[in-house]
Amino acid sequence: MGNNDCTVIRGGRVLDAQTGAAPHQDIVVCEDKIAALSPPGEIFSGQTASIDAGGKLLIPGLINAHTHGHGALGKGRGDRWTLELLLNAGPWISGEREMEDKKLAAQLNAAEMLLKGCTACYDLYFEFPEPTPEGMTAVAEGYGDVGVRAVIAPMLADLSLYEAVPGFLDYLPDKLRDQAAALRLAPCEKSLKASRLLLETWQHHPNQARLAIAPTIPHHCSDAFLAGCRDLAREYDAGIHMHLAESKLQGVIGRQRYGKTAAAHLDDLGLLGPHFTAAHCVWLERDDLQLLADRGCSIAHQPECNLRLGSGIAPARDFLERGINTGIGTDGCNASDHQNMFSALRAAANVSRVVERDYQRWLSAREAFDMATEGGARVLGFGELLGRIAPGRLADIVFLDLHSVNYLPLNNPLHQVVNCEDSSAVDSVMVGGRMVLRERRFVDFDYHGLRRRIAPAMERLNRATAARRELAERLEPLLGRYCIGLSGRPRDPRTSN
DSSP, rough: OOGGGGEEEEEEOOOOOOTTOBOOOOOEEEEEEEEEESSSSOOOOOEEEEEETTTTEEOOOOOOOOOOOOGGGGGGGSSSSSSHHHHHHHHHOSOOOOHHHHHHHHHHHHHHHHTTEEEEEEEEEEOOSSSOOOHHHHHHHHHHHHHHHEEEEEESSSSHHHHHHHHHHHOHHHHHHHHHHTOOOOHHHHHHHHHHHHHHHOOTTTTTTTEEEEEEGGGGGGGHHHHHHHHHHHTTEEEEEHHHHHHHSHHHHHHHHSSSSSHHHHHHTTSSSTTTEEEEEETTHHHHHHHHHHTTTTTEEEEHHHHHHOOOOOHHHHHHTOOOEEEEOOOOOHSOOOHHHHHHHHHHHHHHHHOOGGGGGSSSSHHHHHIIIIIIHHHTTTTTTSSSTTTTTTTOOEEEEESGGGGGSSOOOHHHHHOOSTTTEEEEEETTTTTETTTTTSSSSSSSHHHHHHHHHHHHHHHHHHHHHHHHHHHHHHHHHHHHHHSSSSSOOTTTO
């Protein structure tokens, strides 16, 4: 490989997350990977292209371990929503999508992440009533247009929210019961058949867009459906990503439905293993954590969404002490209203201070940063390719402006990335050796065209989902009260066995 195939990033300071230092180093990028790091000026330029990174702090692209691309059009929709009330609103905030809307949402999700220093994500994307090759291809193309890598996991279930919450349909007045019962998802066999077709026909490069499977919440899925997802994942070597013990209600329903925790039930069905990622995990019981550790599972930690929906604070220190690989996610914009991984990793560090009295058990800046980079890389299945600026890794690099007020004075680069950075210092972003954002402007993607398309799309979607919104708003107070009563039982699923 000749010099013409390589680029040297000169004059920047490369963050060392292990020490907190940021020495001046030059980075050689050949094709899409990092080939070498060296002291400044040691690499002969010749005809090698170069990028001036003077005054920039270089960090690996952040990795979003859990998002929902379909939620990008849902910012600001709700206020005092619990998880269950958010799910109740789902048919109108994410419904009636045409193919162009699915791609538009993915592009918007990707654009926000890239502007805020994130270069890869695990997207549990919902396509109603079942995933299609055309829909998921539109999502993959949306991410590719912007330049963000994605593991795309169609979000699946064969039971609606109203069927999954025990006794809720019987609790409703007759007319509302009939309307809620009509909001059914595709049957088990149909969704599994659609998922198989998707896995069989997927043709995107695995370093740009991979497929996984997301049977969304255990009690929203029949056992036959979960077993079918397990078998597909094994056959096609795909990951499985599920919401697990996110809300207290989920912990209560798991015990009520299975006679054991949802995690234990998933293990009985053979779903837990190195390809399994559990999202949230706020209300796991003690034995569940060890079970996930023993099976080699990962956890996606969404501290801001857990606060936003009132779900609680996940015990992240316990995850790490048991050796569970943990990444950090933003969740979807319809749940936490943004895709800012700097905000999410800072929240991960800070909420650990609330649940742990011993300051030595608080998450350190290094641990939070590792979770948002290398931990996330392992969640996505890119463990040896992403998450670090090092030879052999894909060249996904974020250029932070050291002239930003966030770094004045520059006392400790790592601490300031975690505790000061709000994404305002993101100047440029490289993905796979290609500059996709330069001086906060997209290099190839038409961001202004994206902006122009959003308003008319939302006007059309708001009209199309008006009846669903009306139904959801009528159901909301009934569902809210019912779930409070169901989850308000005295036992605490995290501490009871």
